Amino acid sequence: MEQHHEVEKDHLQLVLDFYPLEVSDVWLVSSRSGRTTWEVDTTEGKKILKQANMKPERMLFLAGAHQHLYNQGLAITPIHETKNGGICIGAGPVSYVLFDKVEGNEVIYYNKEQMLKAMKFAGSFYQASKGYVPSEESKTRGRLGKWHKLYRWKLQELEGNKTIAQSYPEDAFSQLFLAHVDEMITRAQLALIALENPSYTNISREVSNLKGFCQQDFTLARFTEMEEELFMKELHSVTYDLPTRDIRIILNKMMKKFSVWDDNLVFDLLRAYQTTNPLSEEYYEILSIDIQFPHLFCAIAHKYFLAQKRSWSDEKYIWALQNIIALEESKGEFLKQYPSIYKEVISTNREGN
Known part of the structure; x- marks a missing residue:
């Protein structure tokens, strides 16, 4: 074990030697999901070195997006350049990026004030992302105009998991899953049909010209709060897409914490977003389609059926499924109220301006 530790330290030193920093100590912070993070003590303060199982061309796209946001004035930690002016380092199938460590108060889902700040930040994030043109060496990622394909893939997997569940009649998770899967398949099919609305194509074309990107996994864990303002600690991944995708992801995460779609809370959250990135009715109609699709049930x-969470017990899986079913059941009533909610959000924002 000691020999392995020394090999790792030597390897890290080779990476850190690319940076114009004097390093005094390095220690492992976390290692999971193909990403390893170290904290680095330097004469210029604490830094975070992140290694990802990602080709250099992809990391260059991500690091360039990070730098773009910082240059646009978004409250995000600065990324460090190498001695040769590079913003990331590639080493075969893995890549590295170095940025400042920032510390503040924890940002949580049960704090409404922080949740509202997160929605405002999400709007500012998309505004700052506009105009990002990556370097020619980058391998870009985009899902503009590709939602049909994504929905079909998730729908097919859902139908496949139904078949798997039927082969395990004594399994408690499968029994609960089967009791609700047909309704979820119907919702997924209706959402896929709704995407045929010309507004999706029109908005996708409009956003394509803006060159704005989303996070893909907008979560409060990437924030810290300093002097009562949110600050982004890191950027996990990005893709060119509609701003509504980040809204759907963060709303799903927030509503899941309460096991219910709360009309009043969603109104306040969307109103907060609208103050920093005002959207038209067409965008909110597309958001409705994305909310209708049972993303969390599919996830x-x-x-479960791919046994991705090996540390989870059967009880934890069943609890998670019960929570999502409760959320999905409340979603139907929420969607009936949704048009009046977003129209009031847009109207309130106009009056505020």
Whole structure:
């Protein structure tokens, strides 16, 4: 074990030697999901070195997006350049990026004030992302105009998981899953049909010209709060897409914490977003389609039937599924109220201006 530790330290030193920093100490912070993070003590303060199982061309796209946001004035930690002016380092199938460590108060889902700040930040994030043109060496990622393909893939997997569940009649998770899967398949099919609305194509074309990007996994864990303002600690991944995708992801995460779609809370959250990145009715109509699709139900089934969470007990899987079912059941009533909610959000924002 000691020999392995020394080899790792030598390897890290080779990476850190690319940076114009004097390093005094390095220690492992976390290692999971193909990403390893170290904290680095330097004469210029604490830094975070992140290694990802990602080709250099992809990391260059991500690091360039990070730098773009910082240059646009977004409250995000600065990324460090190498001695040769590079913003990341590639080493075969893995890549490295170095940025400042920032510390503040924890940002949580049960703090409404922080949740509202996160929605405002999400709007500012998309505004700052506009105009990002990556270097020619980058391998870009985009899902503009590709939602049909994504929905079909998730729908097919859901139908496949139904078949798998039927082969395990004594399994408690499968029994609960089967009691609700047909309704979820119907919702997924209706959402896929709704995407045929010309507004999706029109908005996708409009956003393509803006060159703005989303996070893909907008979560409060990437924030810290300093002097009552949110600050982004890191950027996990990005893709060119509609701003509504980040809204759907963060709303799903927030509503999941309460096991219910709360009309009043969603109104306040969307109103907060609208103050920093005002959207038209067409965008909110597309958001409605994305909310209708049972993303969370698909995700928990995907995790269970592929045994992705090996540390999870059967009880934890069942609890998670029960929570998502409760959320999905409340979503139907929420969507009936949704048009009046977003129209009032847009109207309130106009009056505020």
